[in-house]
Amino acid sequence: MSIRPPSKTAFAAAGHRAAHQVVEQGRVFSDPFAVRILGVSPDIIRTETEANPGRAAMRFFLASRSRIAEDAIAESVATRGLSQLVVLGAGLDTFAYRNPFAGKLRVFEVDHAGTQTWKRQRLAETGIDIPADISYVPVDFERDRLMDQLYAAGLDPKKRTFFMWLGVVPYLTRAAIAATLKAAASVPGGAEIAFDYGNPHDSLPPEIRASAQERAERVAALGEPFLSFFEDAEMHALLKEAGFTKIDDLNPAEIAERILPPEVIAAAQAAGRRRPTAGGHIVVAMTS
Numbered sequence: 001m002s003i004r005p006p007s008k009t010a011f012a013a014a015g016h017r018a019a020h021q022v023v024e025q026g027r028v029f030s031d032p033f034a035v036r037i038l039g040v041s042p043d044i045i046r047t048e049t050e051a052n053p054g055r056a057a058m059r060f061f062l063a064s065r066s067r068i069a070e071d072a073i074a075e076s077v078a079t080r081g082l083s084q085l086v087v088l089g090a091g092l093d094t095f096a097y098r099n100p101f102a103g104k105l106r107v108f109e110v111d112h113a114g115t116q117t118w119k120r121q122r123l124a125e126t127g128i129d130i131p132a133d134i135s136y137v138p139v140d141f142e143r144d145r146l147m148d149q150l151y152a153a154g155l156d157p158k159k160r161t162f163f164m165w166l167g168v169v170p171y172l173t174r175a176a177i178a179a180t181l182k183a184a185a186s187v188p189g190g191a192e193i194a195f196d197y198g199n200p201h202d203s204l205p206p207e208i209r210a211s212a213q214e215r216a217e218r219v220a221a222l223g224e225p226f227l228s229f230f231e232d233a234e235m236h237a238l239l240k241e242a243g244f245t246k247i248d249d250l251n252p253a254e255i256a257e258r259i260l261p262p263e264v265i266a267a268a269q270a271a272g273r274r275r276p277t278a279g280g281h282i283v284v285a286m287t288s
Contacts, residue, residue: 005118006115006118009167011092014038015045019049023045032098033094036128068194068259069164072194073101077104085105085107085164087108087109091111096134099133102133109137112141116138145183158188159189160189161190163191171224172227178238181193181238182243196282197229197230199229203231207276245286248283250281250283251281252279253274
């Protein structure tokens with residue numbers, strides 16, 4: 001089996017998660033394996049972070065999307081009997097290796113076979129144990145049918161299933177996004193999903209439009225360009241068409257209100273600092 005490291009943008013996201021642990025001590029989102037799996041020393045992470053203060057907003061967004069997704073998973077386990085989690089485009093995600101619901105929640109990591117080989121080697125190198133309740137599901141996203149591969153790997157269609165799909169949607173075509181949403185919503189036992197998406201640049205306020213365009217140019221230069229942006233109503237229509245009936249879509253201002261302490265929000269408002277309502281969104285949706 002050939003070895004295929006995660007994408008450059010997946011490494012960048014992992015870098016932000018690790019930096020959040022080192023610089024902000026994981027206040028928004030705690031991941032004890034983030035630094036280990038990245039393979040970069042905390043001193044180097046701190047130095048690079050201090051040299052790039054402009055990355056703080058992206059670091060907050062990535063920490064928030066993981067926090068919101070994992071809070072939704074915990075709520076579903078506690079109140080709706082969730083027993084299956086699918087991590088789509090797992091990359092360097094570590095949920096399966098720190099699963100707080102071991103024995104209750106089975107995890108299916110979906111990625112390219114070569115990337116999964118790379119990740120398992122990386123886990124062995126860093127001493128992170130692979131639990132018994134994880135299944136690696138190799139998928140060629142250009143050729144394979146997602147649900148066929150998941151069911152072949154043991155996913156039970158009669159059980160409620162959560163799809164965690166973070167940091168992927170902007171890099172896909174609209175057709176691929178629609179197909180994945182429909183596939184997830186097709187689980188007879190009930191489906192939930194968490195993902196993020198971005199609004200079109202021309203709908204962003206001037207103070208963040210330039211930085212968003214710069215980020216798009218940077219990932220394009222890495223060979224992994226953004227392909228899809230959505231207005232809020234467009235994304236909601238896509239979700240409803242796929243079969244999702246309950247949609248919690250948080251814009252940047254609502255993400256801050258969900259994550260930050262009230263006194264921090266109040267102080268920012270008193271100082272005249274308000275987060276925009278357009279930009280990066282975090283969605284949690286369910287079929288029933």
